Amino acid sequence: MVDKARKDEVVKCFSSLLQVHNGYDDEAVPNAGKTSIAAAEAFLQFTRGHHQSLDDVVGDAAEDDSGGRMIVVKDVDFCSLCRNHLLPFFGKVHIGYLPEGGKMLQSSKIAQVVDVLSHRLQEQEKLTEEIAQAVAGRISSPSVGVIVEATHLGFTVRGAETTTSSMITVTTSCMLAKFREDQRTRNEFLLLVKKPKRRC
Known part of the structure; x- marks a missing residue:
């Protein structure tokens, strides 16, 4: 309210x-x-996210998980307001992590993390890092990877005014711990993100 x-x-x-x-x-x-x-x-x-706390919205929602395999949540929709031009940028967020701390987050809770952080005056690079740090803190594991793909209205309505400007996608990433240090972990994450959705 x-x-x-x-x-x-x-x-x-x-x-x-x-x-x-x-x-x-x-x-x-x-x-x-x-x-x-x-x-x-x-x-x-x-900008309602400025008046929301992740602790209040997501809470202590981590669940026990000892499987040790990578968990990837793809195609989380978001829309944020660029702090530079006060114009929207929007797209998809992909999150992967290793539950090394024995904890996991449900997909709905990860979507809530994205929702709160994106509903703030943001820069895409900062948003990417904040999502990674927020997930890592809630699963007690530093091994998190985040990729954000976004279209910026700052490009399409005031930037390079070309016929193809509306097709420009900006991609940012934040790789923490094993996602940065271990190439096999990083490659597995990138492969799963690019993997086409299975049709029902």
Whole structure:
């Protein structure tokens, strides 16, 4: 639930911004749809992760696991707001880890980690590292690999304005412990990420 006082302040900020830009005043425009309110609600939704704690959302959700094999969770959707341009970037996150500490996280809990961290003003590189560190901390194992593939609206609407700019994908990775140090572990992870989905 968004604090009403904070929402009112954000609405005022958007209203001031619109008035500065060409003197637009959504209060004076008939049937304008309350642009300031809608923009404020969208911004607060994009950044709600700043007011969420991973401990509160995910909790101590790790489960016992002594299998020793690699676990990979692929194609976790995310959408975040770039802290540089305040424009969205979105795509997929792939997470792999070795449950060396005897703990594992359910796929839904990993998705919640991605959701909280991505709903903050972010840079893709920082988001990638934060996801890796958050998963490692919750499974008591340092061996985690994360790959983030994203499309940035900062490229498509204000960057290199070419006919192919909308197809640009930025890929970042964070490899910790064995995922960085051991080539066989890293290659297994990369192979599983690239492996096509099995059709039902």
